[in-house]
Amino acid sequence: MDVYEAKKGFEELLEKMNAIEQAVALMYCDSSTIEPKKAGEETSKVIAILQTEFFKSLVSEQMKQYLEVLKNNIDEMDEITKKVIKRINKEYEKYAKIPSTEYREYRELTAKSEKAWADAKENSDYNLAKPYLEKIFEYNKRFVKYRGYEGHPYNTLLDDYEPDSTVEKLDGVFDGLKIKLVTLIRKIQASNKQINTKFTEGHYDIEKQRQLSKYVLEIIGYDFDAGVVTESAHPYTMDINKNNVRIASRFFENEITAGLYASIHEGGHARYEQNVDDAISKTALRGGVIMAIHESQARMYENMFGRDINFIKFIFPKLQELFPKQIENISAEEIYESVNQVKATFIRIESDELTYSLHIMLRYELERMVLEEKIGVEDLNNIWNQKMEEYLGIIPPNDKLGVLQDVHWYDGSIGYFPSYLLGNIIAAQLVNTMSKEIDIEESLLQGDFSKINEWLKENVHQYGKSKTPEEIIKDSTGEGINPKYYVEYLEKKYGELYDLK
C-alpha cells in the first residue's frame, strides 16, 4: 500500500467513524428529549451496535496498516494531518491493547451498572451498587495493566480525559488550593452577612423562563442557526457537529436560577463548539479540546460572566419585563447576592461556585485511593461522608445524598472528575489574561460579548483539538496552569460579598 492509498483509506475510515459518532450523538439527544417511552430499550441496543462498529473500525487491521504507512511517511503530511494521525494512533494503541472481548464485556457491565446505580440511588442503598462498582474498578485496574502507565496507575485513566495531566501535576495544583478553599468557606460560614434570597424563591412561569433563556443565549452569541435549544432532565451540550450543537436546559416553576444558569453554562460549551475553525472541524480534531478547557468555557460564561454584577445589571430590565411581580421589590444587587450565595450542600450539581471545587476534590481523592488499593470500594460511602464533614462541615444523612449521587463511576468514567475543577482554575486564569486586553466589566454592563467572544475564539475556540490543553493555556496566558488566579478571584469576590477581612 502506498502513502496515497493509505491516506485515502484512513480518511474514509475516519469518515465512517465520524458518521457513526454523529448518529449516536443524535440518538442521545433524541432519547433525552422527545423519544417515546417504549423506545428506550431498542435505542440502547442500537447505540451499542453502532459503538461496537466504531471500535471495530478503530482497532481494525486496516487501521493498523494505514497508521503504519502514514507514520512512516509522516514528514509528507501537512500539520493538521500530522495531528490527526497522532491522535488516532494514540486511540488505536489504547484500545488495541485491551482484548476486544474484555472490552465488550466491560461495556455490557457499565450498561448494567448504570441501571443498578439508578436503582440503588432510588433506594438510597449503596450495597445494591457496590458489586457493580467493584467489578468496574477491577476492569479499570486490568485495563491500566494492559495499557501500562508512567508514575501512577491513575495517570493512564486521567489521560483519557486530560492528556497532559498526571497525578503529580494535579497534586501540585490541588493541594495548596484545598487549604485556601476550606479556609475561605469557614470564614464565610462564620460571617454575619445575611443574603437576600427573595429572587430565587418566587414562582416563575416556565414559558417566560424559556424566553429568558433564549434572550441570554442570544446575548452570549449562541448561533441558533447552528444549534437547537431543547429541554431534558439533565442539562447538557452535544456537538453532533459544528453546525449542529444542541443545548438541553431545564426549568422549574419554583426556581429561576437553575434554568437560567444551566442555559448560560451550556451556552458556554456550545460557543466553543460553534467556533472551531472550519478546516479543523472537518477532521478528527473537530470539537473542543477535551474536558478541562471545555468546562472552563462553560464555567466562565456561567459564573464569571453570568453571575457578575454587571451582567445582572444588564439583564435586569429583561427580568423586570418578564417577571414584573416577582422582581417588584428586588434590586439588581440583591439578585447578584442571591445567585452567588455560598452554602454547603450535599449534592455536587446543586452546589455553588465555591464549594463545588471541594466536591470534586473529594471524588478525585476517593477514586484515586481505590485505584491505589489504599481503600476498597466497600469503604467509599463512609470515607465520602468523613470528607464531606472535613471539607464542608456537613454529613450526608444517606447514600443518595452521598456516595450514590453521581453516575460517572458506573458508566466507567473514572479519572473524569478532576477536569471539572481544572475547568474552574483555567477559567479564572484565562479571564485574568483577557482582562488585561478587554474591559470585561464594561462589556458585561453593555451586554456586548463581541470582544470577549473574539478573544476566546482567537485564543481557545478556533483550535479544536489541534492544540493540547497545555498549549492553549501557555500560548494564551504565557504560563502553565496556575491556581493562583482562581484563588484571587474567589477571595476578592466572596471577600466583598461576605464583608470578610
Place this chain on the structure above:
Amino acid sequence: MDVYEAKKGFEELLEKMNAIEQAVALMYCDSSTIEPKKAGEETSKVIAILQTEFFKSLVSEQMKQYLEVLKNNIDEMDEITKKVIKRINKEYEKYAKIPSTEYREYRELTAKSEKAWADAKENSDYNLAKPYLEKIFEYNKRFVKYRGYEGHPYNTLLDDYEPDSTVEKLDGVFDGLKIKLVTLIRKIQASNKQINTKFTEGHYDIEKQRQLSKYVLEIIGYDFDAGVVTESAHPYTMDINKNNVRIASRFFENEITAGLYASIHEGGHARYEQNVDDAISKTALRGGVIMAIHESQARMYENMFGRDINFIKFIFPKLQELFPKQIENISAEEIYESVNQVKATFIRIESDELTYSLHIMLRYELERMVLEEKIGVEDLNNIWNQKMEEYLGIIPPNDKLGVLQDVHWYDGSIGYFPSYLLGNIIAAQLVNTMSKEIDIEESLLQGDFSKINEWLKENVHQYGKSKTPEEIIKDSTGEGINPKYYVEYLEKKYGELYDLK
C-alpha cells in the same frame, strides 16, 4: 463455515444493518423537524456514508457466504427465518447485480437531482430538471438490464415497491377502473349540487388544531408511548422501530382539513407499524408490508373512516368545543359535504379521494411509456398536460402545477406511484369484508375503534413483511385484488353526495 456460524454471522450482519437503518430514519425525522438550518449539508453527507455502509454489508462477500450456507440448509430453519433469508437473498441478488460504482454514481445523481428539481419547481421550468431526469431514466433502464426482467422492463422496477405486481396485472386492474372513475367525475362535474364549504374556509388557531390532532389520534388508537407526533412541511410516518413510530403532521391557520386529515392518514400508517407482531418486529420482516397495503391503511383511516359522516358526527362536539365561533352555524352534515367535495385540482396531494386515483394513473402511464421508449423525457410535460385535460378536464397553466409537482422521479422512485392507487383499491376491498363482521358505522358513531383495530391487526398488521401483499388480501378477503369494491364504494358515496341518478 457450518450452519450455526452462518446463522450467527447472518444475524449479526442484519443487526448492524438494522442499526444503521434506524439511525438514518432518526436523522431523517430530525432533519425534517428541528434540525438547525446550517446542519443540513453535513447531515446529508453522514446519511450517505451510513447508507453506503448499509449497502456494503448487504452485498458483502460475507453476506454471500452466509446466504449460500443458509439456503443449502433452509429446511433446518424455522418459518420466520426462512422468510428472512428469502427476503434478504432477494435484496442481495438485486444489488449484487448492479456494479457498486454505478450504484454510487446513481445515488450521487439522485441527490443532485432532488436539488435541481426543487430549483426547477421554484422557477416552474421543466427544462432545468429534464437533463437530470433523463440520466435517472437512463440509469434505471441500465439497472433493469443488469437485473433482468420478465414480461416487461417496468416489472423489475415495480418489484421494488410491489413484489407481487406486474404491468399485466396492473393493467387488468386499472383499465376498467379508469373509465368508471372518469365517468363518475364527469357526472359530478355536471351535477347542480352546491357544496357548503364554510367549514374549510375559517381561521383555525394552530394550537387548537394540535389539540384536535391529538384527540383524533387517541381515538383511532395511536400509541403515544410508542411514537411522537411532530410537525414538518411534508407529512410523513417514519417507523424507526415498532416502539418508535413517528408522525409528522402540519397545520395551516386558514385551513383545517389539511392538518386534520394528514394526522389521521399518518395515524393509519402508524397503527400498522405499532401493531406488527413482536416476534416479527425483531427480524428483518419488521415494519408493514411494503407500500400498497401500507397506503391502504392510511387511506382507510383517512377517507373511509375519517371522512365518514358517522365519524364526523362523533368528533362534532369536540370541534364545537375547540372552535365554537367557526362551527357556530355549521352542521355535521355540512362538514361531511365540505371534506368530501370533489374538485379537479392540478396538484395530486391537494386532490380529493376520487380524483386522486386519476392523478396516479397519469403518472403510471407516463413513467411506463418512458421506460418503453414510446416517449422521451422531453415529452413528459406536454403529455402530462394532455392527460390532465382528458382525465380531469383541466390543463396545468405551468410546469410547477404540472409535471414538476412530485419529487418521486428525481429521487429515483420510478414504479412507485401505482402503490398509491392500489392502496385505495385494497382499502375498499378490506373494508367490504370487514363490514360483514363489524358494524363499522356504529363503531365510528361511537368513536370506538377497538373492533376495527382488532380486525386489522388480526388480518393485516400483525404479519409485518412475513406475508406478501397478495397473501394478505387473499387470506383476509378470500379473493385476489379486485377493484370492484372501490368502484362500488365511490359510486355509492358520491352518488348520494351529489344526488346522481
